[in-house]
Amino acid sequence: MNESELRAALKASTPPPADISAWAEVGRRRASRRRVGAGAAIVLVVAAAMGATLLPRTSPVTFATPSPSVPSSVSPTSPTPSPSVPDTAPGQGALVRGACADLLSGALAVEDLPASRNLASGAQQVWLCGGNGGFGRLVGMGPVEPLTTAPDRVVDAINALPGLTQNACTQVGGLVYTVVVEYHDGARSAVSAETVNCEWVGGWDARTGGAALLETLKGYWADQRASAPAFTDDVDLCRTYPAGWQDPTGITSFLRVGRAEVVRGVVCGLAADSVGFDGQTVSHPLPAEFVAALADAEVMPRDGWGDVPRGLPYLVLLNEHGDPVTFLVDAAGAIVSDAEGDGLSGTWMPTGEAASQWREALDGLRTTPFSHRPAECEGDFYTAPAADPAAIVGGWACVGEWAIPERGPALDPALAAELGRRFAAEAESADWGTRDGANQVVLADATGRLLPLYWSTQTPVTMVDEKDSLLWRVPDDLVEELRRYGLTFTEE
Known part of the structure; x- marks a missing residue:
């Protein structure tokens, strides 16, 4: 049976929609224990766009804390050289400049700004920067130029923010941005803020109002740009x-x-x-x-x-x-x-x-992806009748978005049959709890029924079925063969 025939059999054997009224609890139970690579990748893209992952209140954001001797008006930090942005982010190095580049490289750190302290007035200019995602990676970007028109407006806006109330602050999330105030003597103060949830400004237990502050700052830059030349x-x-x-x-x-x-x-x-x-x-x-x-x-x-x-x-x-x-x-x-x-x-x-x-x-660019994830990898296998592992005739490799396979995604029929036969003969009963959909195979019998097997995230390599009831220690020779199809047996 070739791949086209196998797909036709699969389509013919697809059952009609089932009554889903009893699936809610099953879905919750599955969601609590599955780690599927494709889904995780989407979450990572969203986290990068938003600027911060969700963190529990017991894991506060780390900030550079000023000396206890700081008076009621916070003294800005001493002048810091402005090194070039690391080569790991050449595109950002061209657009991200001044204090924002120093934040990105780690040469400048943000400060705590509790409600009992104020930023010093007398600013020369203010930068509005994105968050530092580590590895020289910027999460979002602010204006390419600093605010030089009445920059003390920013100082006054931050100092006027109210103190943060603890009962409304349980998580960190949303866009995180940083305001850097530069002074005529070369000193600088960097204060971070977030835009949702507790909307902290200046760190935990500090001020609140990060979303409204950002909108105010956008207005200041818009006013300045109204008479500025194009970039x-x-x-x-x-x-x-x-x-x-x-x-x-x-x-x-x-x-x-x-x-x-x-x-x-x-x-x-x-x-x-x-x-x-x-x-x-x-x-x-x-x-x-x-x-x-x-x-x-x-x-x-x-x-x-x-x-x-x-x-x-x-x-x-x-x-x-x-x-x-x-x-x-x-x-x-x-x-x-x-x-x-x-x-x-x-x-x-x-x-x-x-x-x-x-x-x-x-022209001259790579326009084909390194890997392809077939539609057969994305089925809801939990309620559908599973293929007989002893009667497998084909299958597919289901890999993560960073995989670079030598072969596939269709498995060699002999390899698919061997995987099914060995699983049927060697798998043992188990009550497993984790799996990785970026290291998965879907096997099929001649009727089009499917049998998904997932890497259990365990070393030596073991694979588990859809219902986490059978666990199989994969022989080393088959592990190496599956690696050729892009299974890495490491978590993305």
């Missing part, structure tokens, strides 16, 4: 693809750049001959006519970025003020926009002259 610097907007980063592509301003605002940009991606995510990153400028067509295009509705594979090209575009926004490119070559407001997104496939320009822009 015309020639900057490198592309980044590398370090495997495992939460935000591997591009950079986006938390000022929300609308698609209609973009005026120039580039397409970035791995070189066409790349064999891994650490390959050469190539940058091609986009023609002005193409950018204008993108800004005016009507997009097709799309539900987020979750199904866009890693390793494909992406666009970084700027508005007239130098604020960046990143759009992804899907496996079909369509541009995926997630900057329409209110979390909505859309897809645009260039046509006509724009299509010709788009093909030219993509």
Whole structure:
């Protein structure tokens, strides 16, 4: 039976929709113990976009604490040299400047600012920066330029914020941003804030009002920009693809750049001959006519970025003020926009002259993903009749988004049959609790019934069935064969 015949049998054997009234408890029980790689990856993308993962109140954010001798008006820190941003983030180094670059590199640390203390007045300028996600990675980006028009307005706005009430503050979440006040003598004060939940400003047990403060600051920059010249610097907007980063592509301003605002940009991606995510990153400028067509295009509705594979090209575009926004490119070559407001997104496939320009822009870039996750990997296997492991005729490898398989995703029929036979003969009863969907195989019999097997996250390698009732120690020779299909047996 070839793969087409196997898929046809699978389609014919698909049962009608079941009564789901009793599934709620089953779903809750499964959700509490499953770790599925594809889902985890989506969560990571969301966490990167929001700027902070959710943390319990018992795990406070770490801040650099000022000396106990600080008076009621906080003295800014001593001048700090401004080193270059690490080479791990070349695109950010071009746009992120001054104090924001120092925050990113670790040369400048944020301070606690309890309600009993105030920032000193007499500011020279103020920077509005994104959060530092570690590894030289910025989570969101503020304005490329500092506020130089009446900067003490920012000092006054922060000092006027009320103290934080503890009963309303149980978690950290949402966008985290940092305000850096620079003084004429070179000293600086850096204060972080968040925009949801307790909306702390200056650390736990400090001030509150981070969301309203950010809106106030946006207004100050908008006023300054009304009479400022357009941003015309020639900057490198592309980044590398370090495997495992939460935000591997591009950079986006938390000022929300609308698609209609973009005026120039580039397409970035791995070189066409790349064999891994650490390959050469190539940058091609986009023609002005193409950018204008993108800004005016009507997009097709799309539900987020979750199904866009890693390793494909992406666009970084700027508005007239130098604020960046990143759009992804899907496996079909369509541009995926997630900057329409209110979390909505859309897809645009260039046509006509724009299509010709788009093909030219993509020339020399890798446009095929390293791995593909078949639809058979995403079924709800819990209630469907399982395939007989002793009668397996084929199957698929289901791997994570950072996998680089040599083969697949369809398994060699002989390998699939051997996996089923050995599982039937050697699996032992178990009451297991964890599994990893980024290291999974789905086996199929001639009728189209499926048998999913998941890595148990255990070493030596063992695999567990859908209901966590059978655990199988996978022989080393089969482990090595599965690695050729992209199973890494490590958690992404």
